[in-house]
């Protein structure tokens with residue numbers, strides 16, 4: 001199919017090599033080539049062809065995705081793939097923006113076995129689980145409790161005579177609920193999205209399991225019932241930590257898809273007139289459309305950068321823990337918590353902005369933006385609700401203030417809290433990304449000190465830390481967000497500095513995005529900068545001007561920047577986001593193919609005729 005002339009023109013501009021940026025995003029040329037190979041292994045294999053999942057009922061969708069997920073597993077094994085990124089490539093190429101039915105088995109059942117089973121148990125369960133000879137799930141949440149783990153009611157009473165645990169969900173609120181991939185007792189019913197996963201319920205009534213079913217790499221129960229605590233009790237939370245550490249990159253992936261669709265479509269879509277008689281401009285030429293999408297384009301790159309960094313950091317900490325060193329577990333936990341919370345929340349807001357920036361067609365499943373949205377938005381609740389996780393980060397920051405007062409060295413990711421920040425000079429309208437980072441770190445430091453003063457005062461008055469925290473949860477959450485933004489901007493600036501050395505032209509365009517990210521973040525909290533007398537109104541006016549100027553620099557690069565995400569049309573599965581930009585013809589073809597247009601519903605005759613007969 002010929003290329004849409006608008007997109008053809010967009011691709012003649014630009015100042016950087018798209019393919020080189022794709023290689024950087026993938027982690028090197030070889031990884032790009034391997035990703036292409038794996039995608040083609042899926043896309044050319046007829047077993048992965050099937051009905052358009054957007055036309056399927058819940059039941060049909062589950063069945064079709066389960067069929068495809070089994071094919072993904074077979075393909076992964078056939079190609080001897082054990083790298084999670086490569087396995088995810090095969091998975092994403094097949095799932096059409098859905099979450100597959102066996103995802104929880106991989107991310108929430110196999111992972112804890114790997115983390116907490118001893119060698120015997122690994123032989124017994126981990127090896128067959130990796131071969132899908134046993135299928136598992138992660139049944140923690142109950143009807144009455146999800147966030148508050150210490151409030152869970154399920155019981156495991158040890159019967160010393162039989163060396164067994166007797167499991168019970170003693171109350172209705174104790175029923176295990178939301179358990180992804182749990183086909184034992186029942187499905188919890190239709191959901192907002194996640195149609196590909198059978199989130200189940202599980203009632204336990206005197207279910208007996210052998211003593212050695214308790215994963216025993218860390219804590220264990222001896223034959224006489226004595227509980228041997230793990231060296232570090234917090235490691236039992238490790239299974240959740242693993243998924244949280246991965247979710248920032250999942251957020252970046254989903255936002256990159258949405259931004260690709262919205263920016264390509266905004267170049268194809270012509271609407272209204274700027275100068276009468278001069279034709280309808282591309283909607284991406286409107287400043288308001290740029291103001292919707294370019295900060296999100298910058299955010300997708302920022303989130304990808306920090307998502308890769310978080311996974312590397314988490315993997316290093318897990319290796320240290322495997323060798324018995326727990327000193328970085330706390331930092332890993334609060335980084336994963338803050339990044340998972342902020343990135344997934346801002347991503348689902350961003351996908352929604354991408355959807356309505358495409359007008360009515362964004363609301364159609366033909367765009368796939370609604371599919372991406374409803375499957376992504378769960379990540380702000382699942383694996384740790386946003387506020388719950390931000391409070392974890394906030395409590396850690398309050399401890400950092402005490403450490404500072406006591407002269408205890410801080411973890412590297414919070415070292416800036418110990419830095420002094422000079423008042424900014426007059427910010428002219430081309431402030432660089434390093435100055436923007438300093439400003440964002442300054443705000444986080446000031447906010448942490450401000451919140452800590454309130455919590456301390458409350459603690460003095462009540463002597464109860466939980467009460468003190470509970471009274472200031474709103475500003476504690478804001479403090480955690482401010483710190484997390486400093487972590488994101490720091491990762492982005494560090495990566496762009498590195499790329500400026502290795503590939504100046506790519507680095508330059510990424511530095512523009514980094515500035516857009518930083519300026520957008522500062523303007524979103526401009527009142528704090530005035531209140532802390534770090535910036536003046538003139539400075540804020542100047543960076544507002546800078547933002548609009550940055551949009552003009554990014555405008556000719558925008559399509560190339562989303563092309564660099566390198567989503568194959570069959571992976572993106574969006575008519576608005578097609579690489580060739582042939583939207584209208586394919587929208588019409590897609591609509592005509594809808595089953596709704598295929599069979600005579602019969603309902604018309606059945607009910608409307610009654611109206612006629614009723615002679616109202």
Ligand SMILES: CCCCCCCCCCCCCCCCC/C=C/C(=O)SCCNC(=O)CCNC(=O)[C@H](O)C(C)(C)COP(=O)(O)OP(=O)(O)OC[C@H]1O[C@@H](n2cnc3c(N)ncnc32)[C@H](O)[C@@H]1OP(=O)(O)O
Pocket residue numbers: 072073076087088091099103104106107108138140141146147148149150180234235237238240241243250329330333381382383384385388392
């Ligand atoms: C071929 C296939 C390939 C596969 C490809 C896959 C592709 C990827 C597609 C991905 C699609 C998306 C998948 C997503 C699936 C999601 C499924 C969802 C699963 C779930 O939701 S599971 C259930 C999740 N539940 C929670 O997260 C509960 C949240 N609540 C808690 O964690 C705790 O209640 C708490 C932390 C809020 C409170 O804990 P507690 O009551 O004990 O009290 P404290 O706050 O004082 O904590 C005690 C100390 O422990 C430390 N701590 C807490 N948590 C952790 C942790 N996780 N790690 C380390 N340390 C932790 C605290 O800091 C405290 O420490 P202190 O020193 O004592 O202060």
Ligand SMILES: Cc1cc2nc3c(=O)[nH]c(=O)nc-3n(C[C@H](O)[C@H](O)[C@H](O)COP(=O)(O)OP(=O)(O)OC[C@H]3O[C@@H](n4cnc5c(N)ncnc54)[C@H](O)[C@@H]3O)c2cc1C
Pocket residue numbers: 104108137138139140141142144145146147148177178179180181194199378381382383384385386387388473
């Ligand atoms: C798509 C999806 C898949 C899931 N898959 C699984 C799975 O496979 N296995 C599993 O075990 N669970 C699973 N879950 C459950 C998930 O882990 C919980 O929904 C999540 O932990 C939130 O807990 P909750 O539902 O009890 O919400 P609640 O904690 O009841 O939250 C309700 C509100 O209360 C607020 N709140 C609660 N506690 C506090 C507090 N201390 N301070 C301030 N505000 C508070 C929250 O911020 C929120 O606004 C899944 C959930 C979803 C949506």
